[in-house]
Amino acid sequence: MSEAILTASHLCVSLGGKEILHDVSLRVAKGDFLTLIGPNGSGKSTLLHTLCGLTKPGQGRVTLAGQPLAAYGRRKLAQKIALVTQQHTLPADLTVYDLVRCGRFPYRHFPRGLGAEDREKIDQALLATSLTPYAQREVKSLSGGEQQRAWLATALAQEPEIMVLDEPTTYLDIRHQFMLLELLQEWHDRRGLTIVIVLHDLNQAYTWGQTTAVLAEGRIAAAGRTAEVVTPDLMQRVFGVTSEIVTTSSGRSFLACYPQTAPKR
Numbered sequence: 717m718s719e720a721i722l723t724a725s726h727l728c729v730s731l732g733g734k735e736i737l738h739d740v741s742l743r744v745a746k747g748d749f750l751t752l753i754g755p756n757g758s759g760k761s762t763l764l765h766t767l768c769g770l771t772k773p774g775q776g777r778v779t780l781a782g783q784p785l786a787a788y789g790r791r792k793l794a795q796k797i798a799l800v801t802q803q804h805t806l807p808a809d810l811t812v813y814d815l816v817r818c819g820r821f822p823y824r825h826f827p828r829g830l831g832a833e834d835r836e837k838i839d840q841a842l843l844a845t846s847l848t849p850y851a852q853r854e855v856k857s858l859s860g861g862e863q864q865r866a867w868l869a870t871a872l873a874q875e876p877e878i879m880v881l882d883e884p885t886t887y888l889d890i891r892h893q894f895m896l897l898e899l900l901q902e903w904h905d906r907r908g909l910t911i912v913i914v915l916h917d918l919n920q921a922y923t924w925g926q927t928t929a930v931l932a933e934g935r936i937a938a939a940g941r942t943a944e945v946v947t948p949d950l951m952q953r954v955f956g957v958t959s960e961i962v963t964t965s966s967g968r969s970f971l972a973c974y975p976q977t978a979p980k981r
């Protein structure tokens with residue numbers, strides 16, 4: 717088994733006076749592509765924020781490469797982990813280029829401005845997300861899906877070892893959902909990026925995950941190799957939905973979820 721890069725041990729997290737995560741332990745191996753799934757309100761975002769050090773656990777701890785998160789300064793931590801979430805507040809006139817440039821902040825030594833390497837990384841990130849022609853557009857003028865890609869570009873420019881993404885396919889049409897997942901897969905395969913990603917589409921979690929963790933009511937219901945975790949039995953137990961592993965004529969396997977009441981075609 718590969719070494720752990722990120723480890724959560726016995727996390728208890730409370731928000732607004734209520735315990736949200738109960739004794740959650742999770743091990744993310746270096747180079748993993750981990751999909752995190754669970755019903756609405758099960759604590760997925762809370763877990764991601766805690767893994768990134770944005771939310772402090774009441775009990776338990778998170779370690780990054782064997783060191784507690786608190787041992788890393790903010791700049792060093794940002795060189796290791798990038799978080800892509802959906803809650804964004806932005807100045808009205810911020811351009812895409814300016815946003816993606818923020819990904820280079822952990823590497824900048826003030827008062828020096830952007831160096832040649834920073835500019836190269838920004839250009840690469842814009843290119844990878846097909847946003848080069850949008851560089852001078854105001855972020856707020858972009859569609860929801862384009863904005864999502866701009867945030868992904870910012871995280872790519874950050875060059876983290878671990879990318880943590882909270883439902884990044886929201887707002888994206890199906891082709892762009894696949895493009896985003898393929899892009900992550902490519903950065904995972906070519907650059908060894910470790911990925912922890914919340915996906916609501918269970919088939920996508922089944923298809924892209926090497927490992928999968930399932931949260932239910934603030935507890936880990938299952939974790940391990942995706943093919944062993946994402947099973948019709950578990951989907952029934954955790955989500956209350958019927959599903960089947962379906963193999964197409966081209967030999968690809970999918971998790972097909974369907975309501976019992978769906979009309980047959």
Ligand SMILES: Nc1ncnc2c1ncn2[C@@H]1O[C@H](COP(=O)(O)OP(=O)(O)OP(=O)(O)O)[C@@H](O)[C@H]1O
Pocket residue numbers: 731732733734736754755756757758759760761762763
């Ligand atoms: N700041 C807060 N104060 C109080 N309760 C909170 C706070 N933030 C989140 N919660 C509650 O914690 C629970 C878990 O929320 P969280 O956003 O982590 O779930 P989730 O699995 O990501 O949900 P979803 O799939 O709907 O995005 C929810 O019941 C939510 O209402």
